[in-house]
Amino acid sequence: MFDILKSTYEGKKVFLTGHTGFKGSWMLVILKVLGARTKGYSLVPEGNPNLYDLIEGNGLCESIIHDILDVKFLEKELFDFQPDFIFHFAAQSLVRKSYNTPLETFEVNMMGTSNLLNAARELTRKCSIVVVTTDKVYENLEKDYAYTESDKLGGFDPYSSSKACAEIATGSFRQSFFHPDNYEDHNICLATARSGNVIGGGDWAEDRIIPDIVRSLDAGEKLNLRNPASTRPWQHVLEPLYGYLLLGAKMEEEPQRFADAFNFGPSEGDELSVEDLVKIALDKWGSGEYEVSSDVDAPHEAGLLKLDISKAGDQLGWKPKMSSREAIDKTVEWYTTYKDDPIGITEQQIRAYFGTE
Numbered sequence: 001m002f003d004i005l006k007s008t009y010e011g012k013k014v015f016l017t018g019h020t021g022f023k024g025s026w027m028l029v030i031l032k033v034l035g036a037r038t039k040g041y042s043l044v045p046e047g048n049p050n051l052y053d054l055i056e057g058n059g060l061c062e063s064i065i066h067d068i069l070d071v072k073f074l075e076k077e078l079f080d081f082q083p084d085f086i087f088h089f090a091a092q093s094l095v096r097k098s099y100n101t102p103l104e105t106f107e108v109n110m111m112g113t114s115n116l117l118n119a120a121r122e123l124t125r126k127c128s129i130v131v132v133t134t135d136k137v138y139e140n141l142e143k144d145y146a147y148t149e150s151d152k153l154g155g156f157d158p159y160s161s162s163k164a165c166a167e168i169a170t171g172s173f174r175q176s177f178f179h180p181d182n183y184e185d186h187n188i189c190l191a192t193a194r195s196g197n198v199i200g201g202g203d204w205a206e207d208r209i210i211p212d213i214v215r216s217l218d219a220g221e222k223l224n225l226r227n228p229a230s231t232r233p234w235q236h237v238l239e240p241l242y243g244y245l246l247l248g249a250k251m252e253e254e255p256q257r258f259a260d261a262f263n264f265g266p267s268e269g270d271e272l273s274v275e276d277l278v279k280i281a282l283d284k285w286g287s288g289e290y291e292v293s294s295d296v297d298a299p300h301e302a303g304l305l306k307l308d309i310s311k312a313g314d315q316l317g318w319k320p321k322m323s324s325r326e327a328i329d330k331t332v333e334w335y336t337t338y339k340d341d342p343i344g345i346t347e348q349q350i351r352a353y354f355g356t357e
């Protein structure tokens with residue numbers, strides 16, 4: 001798998017939005033290992049510590065710190081770079097925060113995506129674009145059912161809904177300006193990638209379970225669990241990143257075939273409840289306790305969410321390499337060792353995942 005990615009991305013130009021975020025920082029290191037030339041476009045990295053600074057992200061890319069809502073600026077930066085690939089990660093990415101900042105969430109997630117795709121209309125070279133959304137774009141029926149790419153889009157909270165809007169906007173740009181049948185005219189291949197909750201080292205975002213564990217351990221306090229029974233398709237961050245890169249490689253090979261939506265999630269039956277994940281993680285850490293809190297005023301969050309990943313398996317040859325337990329192990333390994341050499345452990349986990357030294 002490493003060879004396919006290396007032969008696709010080595011020496012190529014990659015425009016990565018959201019490069020200062022959690023997934024974006026991991027992606028920067030992978031792209032460095034693959035030998036790509038990356039231009040990142042995002043806001044300043046949030047929080048201290050943050051993964052982008054720990055991996056010295058400024059040394060891994062040409063970093064543009066600017067708002068994706070500034071259309072003219074974005075257009076110029078994209079046009080000047082003329083990328084071979086675009087991976088669009090920039091987003092307001094948190095469900096709970098979206099209840100406090102619904103307008104900002106819709107602006108960044110829906111209009112930010114539209115701004116980028118509109119800017120891509122001016123590109124003069126072949127380009128494959130992967131717009132990253134989420135498993136939460138589906139109308140969640142709270143049933144024991146794994147959503148497939150043709151299921152109805154929806155979204156209860158502003159985050160999920162804004163990402164479903166990004167999917168619809170992307171579909172519209174594909175139909176209107178980047179239709180696969182007219183590929184030779186526009187040279188743009190446009191796909192979306194819907195992945196589940198990711199875990200991995202270097203995430204310190206609010207209201208995500210692994211960062212919550214890290215903060216409670218650092219503070220020597222009991223972890224407060226809001227939704228212990230919620231089941232999520234957890235997976236290690238490297239799994240969807242591999243999926244996005246493989247999708248990009250396939251799009252470059254057969255642009256008319258892969259301009260579509262793809263789910264990336266854990267293997268069937270590998271979903272875990274929040275409480276199970278916490279138990280396994282604390283056991284691996286060897287310390288820490290949790291308690292269940294019943295916050296009756298808590299905003300709605302999906303209780304049950306599963307993804308059908310057979311399309312990515314059948315068409316891309318992608319499948320998860322780690323079980324959710326292995327993903328938790330790798331994550332704990334990162335947090336318990338990163339202080340000595342954050343770049344080293346990040347790159348070492350990437351090389352181990354891709355089977356390259």
Ligand SMILES: NC(=O)c1ccc[n+]([C@@H]2O[C@H](COP(=O)([O-])OP(=O)(O)OC[C@H]3O[C@@H](n4cnc5c(N)ncnc54)[C@H](O)[C@@H]3O)[C@@H](O)[C@H]2O)c1
Nearest residue numbers: 018020021022023042043067068089090091093134197198
């Ligand atoms: N982390 C997960 O569990 C998860 C799960 C499914 C999907 N996703 C999606 O994957 C993508 C990356 O997620 P993440 O966890 O790295 O998120 P993150 O919050 O860590 O990073 C978000 C990135 O977007 C950038 N950004 C936000 N607003 C911007 C603006 N106005 N202009 C320019 N840049 C802006 C930030 O600077 C940052 O680089 C997002 O689209 C997210 O919705 C994440």
